[in-house]
Amino acid sequence: MEPNQKVLNRYLNKVCAEVKAKGMHAEIREELSGHFADLMTERQQQGASEEEAQQYAIAQLGDPQAIGRDLHQIHKPRIPWSLLAGVILLSAVSLLGMAAVEAGFGDYYKFPDALMLRQSVYIVLGIAVMAIMYFINFKHVLRSSGWIYGTALMAILFSILDGLQVTNGVRRYVGILGLFFDVIGYSPYIFVVALAGIWNRQGFMKSWSGRTRDLAELSLLLLPVVIYTVIPAFPELIVYLAVSLTLYIWITRRWIRGTVIAVTFLTGGAFYVWNHLHLRERFIAAVQADHRDTGAGYLNSVIHNTLTSAGWRGQGMGYRIAEERLMFPYTDLFPVYLIQTFGWAGGLLLLVLVCWFVLRMLSSARTVSDTYGRALILALALMLSIRLIYGLTILSGRMPLISIPFPFLSYGQHVFIEFAALGLLMGVYRRKDMLPAGQAPSSL
Numbered sequence: 001m002e003p004n005q006k007v008l009n010r011y012l013n014k015v016c017a018e019v020k021a022k023g024m025h026a027e028i029r030e031e032l033s034g035h036f037a038d039l040m041t042e043r044q045q046q047g048a049s050e051e052e053a054q055q056y057a058i059a060q061l062g063d064p065q066a067i068g069r070d071l072h073q074i075h076k077p078r079i080p081w082s083l084l085a086g087v088i089l090l091s092a093v094s095l096l097g098m099a100a101v102e103a104g105f106g107d108y109y110k111f112p113d114a115l116m117l118r119q120s121v122y123i124v125l126g127i128a129v130m131a132i133m134y135f136i137n138f139k140h141v142l143r144s145s146g147w148i149y150g151t152a153l154m155a156i157l158f159s160i161l162d163g164l165q166v167t168n169g170v171r172r173y174v175g176i177l178g179l180f181f182d183v184i185g186y187s188p189y190i191f192v193v194a195l196a197g198i199w200n201r202q203g204f205m206k207s208w209s210g211r212t213r214d215l216a217e218l219s220l221l222l223l224p225v226v227i228y229t230v231i232p233a234f235p236e237l238i239v240y241l242a243v244s245l246t247l248y249i250w251i252t253r254r255w256i257r258g259t260v261i262a263v264t265f266l267t268g269g270a271f272y273v274w275n276h277l278h279l280r281e282r283f284i285a286a287v288q289a290d291h292r293d294t295g296a297g298y299l300n301s302v303i304h305n306t307l308t309s310a311g312w313r314g315q316g317m318g319y320r321i322a323e324e325r326l327m328f329p330y331t332d333l334f335p336v337y338l339i340q341t342f343g344w345a346g347g348l349l350l351l352v353l354v355c356w357f358v359l360r361m362l363s364s365a366r367t368v369s370d371t372y373g374r375a376l377i378l379a380l381a382l383m384l385s386i387r388l389i390y391g392l393t394i395l396s397g398r399m400p401l402i403s404i405p406f407p408f409l410s411y412g413q414h415v416f417i418e419f420a421a422l423g424l425l426m427g428v429y430r431r432k433d434m435l436p437a438g439q440a441p442s443s444l
Helices: 003-017 022-045 050-061 064-075 081-105 115-134 138-143 145-162 183-198 210-230 234-252 255-274 277-287 295-308 334-367 371-396 415-430
Strands: 171-176 179-182
Touching: 003 022, 003 050, 003 064, 022 050, 081 115, 081 334, 081 415, 115 415, 138 145, 138 183, 138 371, 138 415, 145 171, 145 183, 145 210, 171 183, 179 183, 183 210, 183 234, 183 371, 183 415, 210 234, 234 255, 234 371, 255 277, 295 334, 295 371, 334 371, 334 415, 371 415
Parallel strands: none
Antiparallel strands: 171 179
């Protein structure tokens, strides 16, 4: 090794020892090596010897420990405080709402015992899961994308064959250590995380080319669609299609093909709803107020009457409706009950909180330079945002009601997967300055 290279390496080792983001070491070494070479060349052109030029270049670069500490501040982990604050506020609203439900509806329905306490346990466990996902290096998720996709398929198969029986003859839940996980409900999150990695891994897709690769991409996209259709699991189908198609178009840049697929499914879905009397009546009753007296529009009528009677201040904790009982106030219609209790003033605060949280999730993708990191944030942010926005649209009274839980708010163990998704999203943001700019997915 040349003498000047030995001196430079000792200098670079001291600099990198101060930088905890090891993913940045190669780029730091390359950049400082370039400066070192430029300074030596400049000094030698002025008539200095190689040794003198070397000493001059090292002196001009500066103290290695000081430079290393400055670079560490630039490339240290970032905490997404806004997202953390948002999820804490949403969790607080959830617990406050559960307390209100217990006070106001305890005599009407058979709720789970200690509703607020149970939700508190779910939130605490969810936060623990979020913390674990936050510290997972998302590059490891990229390398495991194929296995994650296969695991989601196997989990759905296990749930169908050996899960717990629920309504409509669909087995959705798997029990583990006394907790019951909605495998079907969790699966869209897992599929989009896997697809974000598979479509970004050049090594995986390079094994095919041309039409074979296109067919592989579409097969991976559409296989969950077939599964959700056969089960059937239409809420999961709708959310999965919306997110996966957006992700497919964004990653592959195949706008025309993605648009054709979207139009095809929208048209097919419209024909399916129109040809099934019950679904058609539910849709018409939701969007047309004069059809709400029918059985299909009863819940929409209850929502409308509940919200119009809430006022700005609401009915307060413990308020009960004797004539029209709000069905499922702790799950499907939880946002409606929040406004009934705390009024439209509270509803506007909830609207602002949710919209701000959604915008913060989506905008975090712009701060990440890594291609796969941006795709992962987009997938998870859309998955959560669509569910949050749907929960707000219920308040219009003109939205067909389907079983999509309100993330972080409504009662249930669905909060586990929501906290896990947010933790992984924040983990990508945490490392946004710890990776070289424009790092190619294939190098991960």
